[in-house]
Every structure is written in structure tokens, then in C-alpha cells.
Amino acid sequence: MTQAIEEPWGISVFGSGTVRAEPALARVRPAVDVLEPSPDRAFRKAEEAVARLRQVLRRHGVPDASVSGSRLSLSSEYDGHGGDRTLLGYRCQASYSVETEALDELERLIVDMVDAGAHRIDGVEFDVRDKPELHDEARRRAVAAARRKAQVYAEAADARLGPVLHIQDVESEPFAAFRAAEGGGPSGALAPGSVEVSAGVLLGFSLRH
Structure with a gap:
């Protein structure tokens, strides 16, 4: 992860979320x-x-x-x-x-x-037909993942997590892709498997002691 919040306050964490759906x-x-x-x-x-x-x-x-x-x-x-x-x-x-x-x-x-x-x-x-809705759910999961990670860091540092101060969308990164995932369905070159929609977010939290 190369992106970072430059101000030395609180904690900055990255989270990613993925949703799988059957292709339509x-x-x-x-x-x-x-x-x-x-x-x-x-x-x-x-x-x-x-x-x-x-x-x-x-x-x-x-x-x-x-x-x-x-x-x-x-x-x-x-x-x-x-x-x-x-x-x-x-x-x-x-x-x-x-x-x-x-x-x-x-x-x-x-x-x-x-x-x-x-x-x-x-x-x-x-x-899939409902790609915007899948992207929204992937973003929610990315935020939840980032919050869980921040909570672990804060507890390890003997601090309490404060409110969110910064939200940065990082869907331009390679992990924010829309692709057909391997697996699922019958064997063969044309077996579609499942469709994955992924999103990433960078959250900044304040810290309380």
C-alpha cells in the first residue's frame, strides 16, 4: 500500500471489500x-x-x-x-x-x-445487470474492513478509536476490478464461475487516550 495521509494525526488504514454474484x-x-x-x-x-x-x-x-x-x-x-x-x-x-x-x-x-x-x-x-448495487455493497464492506483494522491497531497501541476524519476512495487501484472469478459452475473453458466486484477505501480516524 503506497498511499498514505500525510498529516501525522490519528491513524490511517486501508480496507477492501469484495462481493461475488452469479453472472447474468x-x-x-x-x-x-x-x-x-x-x-x-x-x-x-x-x-x-x-x-x-x-x-x-x-x-x-x-x-x-x-x-x-x-x-x-x-x-x-x-x-x-x-x-x-x-x-x-x-x-x-x-x-x-x-x-x-x-x-x-x-x-x-x-x-x-x-x-x-x-x-x-x-x-x-x-x-451482471446490477453492477452499481454490487459496487455499493463492496464499498460498505471495504469501510467495515478498514474500521476493524483501525480498531485492532488502536487497541494494540492502548488508545481508543475516535471519529472518522478522512475518507479516500481508491478504486483506481488494481484491486478495484470487475472480473470473472475462477471456480463455480461446470468444468470447461466457458464456465463463468462467479463475478467479483471489489472496492477499496482509505479511512483516517482520530485517536483518544
């Missing part, structure tokens, strides 16, 4: 990536793959509103360097974010997307 949804990031001899052909092949991908999503009950595009690019690709460069073709890439609540069908959805024309899956992220 997943965000999958499929991408189409084609290399063709001409720009028109690259666009056409990418559009065909995207159309097949949309059909798969609709068949799985994923509404269009749950699909958002994040990137579309067209670039020339070469082999070699300098004067020895050879044009390989034109690469068209399109990536999307697909949100679904059907976690039990997630693996089947990903397989069907790849079969339909998604050339890769850039990531799978599990999430």
Missing part, C-alpha cells in the same frame, strides 16, 4: 477477417460472412439490439519489405460485440458463429 449475461466478440485479391471482393466476402453470422444470432434468439459493431477496416497486405514487397491482397475485418443471457447455450452459440463465418472470437466476458 455474456458478451462475445466475434470477428470476420478475409483476404482477397481486390477491395470489392474483400468487402463482398466479409458482407456474406456477416450476413450468415446475423442469421445464426437470430436463430439463437439474439435480437439485433444486442449486437453492436465495434470496428470495420480495409487494408492492403504485403509480403516482404522494400522493393521486394509483393501484394498479397486486401484484408477486410469486421468485429462485433454480441450480448446474450442464454449462458447454458453459450458454447453452442460460439461454435455456430464460427461455422457461419466468424474467423475468430476476440473474447468472452461475463457480466
